[in-house]
Amino acid sequence: MMTTTVPGLDRAPTTHRRLLAWVREMAELTTPDQVVWCDGSDRERDRLTTQLVHAGTLVPSPDEPDSLRVAADPADTARIGDHTYVCSRDPADAGPAGKWMDPVDMKIILTEQFRGAMRGRTMYVVPFRTGPLGEDAELGVQITDSVHTVVSMRALARTGTAALAGFVDYDGAERDFLPYLHSVGAPLAPGQADVPWPCDHTKYLSYFPEERMVWSYGSGHDGAPSLGRQRSALRIASALAREDGRLAEHMLILKLTGVEGTTHFIAAAFPPGCGRTTLATAEPTSPGWQIEALSHDVARLRFGDDGRLYAVDPVAATGGAPWGVPISAILFGGRRGDTVPLITEARNWQHGVFLGATLSTDEAGVVRRNPMAMLPLLGYHLGDYLRHWLDMGTRSDALPAVFLVNWFRRGADGRLLWPGFGENLRVLRWVVERVEGTASGLVTPIGYVPTTAALDLSDVDAPIEDVRAAIAVDDAQWRAELPLIRDWFDTIGDRLPSELRDELHALTRRLAATP
Structure with missing residues (x-):
């Protein structure tokens, strides 16, 4: 499938050249049926939350009407750390508690895992911002085929249109951003219903500190797909903070x-x-x-x-x-x-x-x-x-x-x-x-x-x-x-x-x- 034919890919609400090129590259790799640029609005949140409730992913709480619980598979939430890797150039940078893999080797493995991984699904592009307003804000973009991840990201960061406005400075200069890629790793055949994906297959949660990049494959657990979430992002944020004297x-x-x-x-x-x-x-x-x-x-x-x-x-x-x-x-x-x-x-x-x-x-x-x-x-x-x-x-x-x-x-x-x-x-x-x-x-x-x-x-x-x-x-x-x-x-x-x-x-x- 040529990326130019993917509905929504050319409807980007930005002219940020690196962002557009990266999204197009990931769409070409993962071959989704459509691309949706998330705006972070209340209407979008309500629509996606309703979709998750109908799918059984979110379950209303009988005791707290305004609360929803996530019906996560225990096989997916348990021991996600066993699939977590720090892909630094120097193995020692993984530390005494980290699992290391060469970044080149990991990218070769994951590129094949991601190839066609979003077939039959929607690719969501979620711009987000953490930190204060202005130049000190940390900018990132989460690509995912999980609606749950989109909703989680909105709860954990400023997402969508408001965040995207900070990707270009007042003088028109394009700012850098952290690229985060995620897929549940369950492509759909034509006409196949979107059923809960199996949780006993291959999983990777890989951090590339020098490239300020995170790739996650095969999990729907909140800590894995919501790569911009606070604790997960510390692996990248801690490295950035050292460079910035923070x-x-x-x-x-x-x-x-x-x-x-x-x-x-x-x-x-x-x-x-x-x-x-x-x-x-x-x-x-x-x-x-x-x-x-x-x-x-x-x-x-x-x-x-x-x-x-x-x-x-x-x-x-x-x-x-x-x-x-x-x-x-x-x-x-x-x-x-x-x-x-x-x-x-x-x-x-x-x-x-x-x-x-x-x-x-x-x-x-x-x-x-x-x-x-x-x-x-x-x-x-x-x-x-x-x-x-x-x-x-x-x-x-x-x-x-x-x-x-x-x-x-x-x-x-x-x-x-x-x-x-x-x-x-x-x-x-x-x-x-x-x-x-x-x-x-x-x-x-x-x-x-x-x-x-x-x-x-x-x-x-x-x-x-x-x-x-x-x-x-x-x-x-x-x-x-x-x-x-x-x-x-x-x-x-x-x-x-x-x-x-x-x-x-x-x-x-x-x-x-x-x-």
Whole structure:
């Protein structure tokens, strides 16, 4: 089939030459029956959503009339990471947790997979924009044959006509964009009904960091086809951020307002299962304090003209603050039954990067590391990522304070020592007061920790003995932690920044000096 005969291909609402050439090339490869340029309108959303409901992909909720659930195949949603590849030129850039394939080899494989993959289907072209307005916005185009993906993209980014307007500057210059290609990999024969595609066939979710490109084949799971979605896009965004002197992180942004109306913003990185959602949604128990989540998934961070680090939600532009909010503190949150106290403040930025680099969870007695909650989401080598964090600390004298939290420390009988949920705000109050210089901190070998007197424990839902145990630093447990950290650093290899080994040596010396 010649692409010139594909209905809709020549109805592009743009003159952007590279975009037009790429869409035509992908149409020629995948041979769809028609091309639809998505406009991002409410009418389009309603039409496609109705189509998904009729197909059974979206199911109305009987309890919440305005909600729809996705009837996903469990075989498609499970272990999508097994099919995920980082296709960088240097295999080391895939990192210790990534699966690598040569980008040339992967493109040869995927080109054959995509050949004719959209036969009998519609190719949707979804221009999208994330980040603030203007030149700092990140532009991309999602090509897909999945209606579900189109609807998901609209919920996760600014799509269609409004986004496409930013592809050309005021002076007429064409801006670059990120090309994302997806197909469910189920072409239809003439007259064949569009039935749910099988989920046990070949799948690929491939990231090409140097080319800023993502190709996904064979899955209808939201995390795979919605390539511009927040977490999936971090593999590309993290690589771009390093080039631009910024950070693209798997962080939520919290707004804390005290009893006197003073406001602070906190960026928090938590691996799965470490209390991220409860922190963002819990009602505070401290009277007069308010907490609001401005971003639940990702954040872009950069320095402002005043030297402070600003964070922005790339989709929602952080609740009407399009250039971001000034970050007072960064929280790294792990899940450990022992060793790690409820809250620890880093001694300085470099020590804070060390805390983030060794962020850990206890899974069935095995300690696993997930630096800055970004290990499975990086688009380049972990050692270079940690170097970038350290270098960020040399660019300003107004850096946020860095803290490590652990809501899950347990007593000898296995019970949780800290009640969590709304009580977590008591810990965040200490964070704010440390930033403001109004709260005391106890000096320990691992950093600064609060005393019970420094925390607001009025009417706290926990025995005072449990709170003392939750914030205590056990030197013997930390001495046992040292070889685990050393082994972890060894897995990163020669690219591990020397400053982090220096921090490990300094911690070893401090622990050796304690009784």
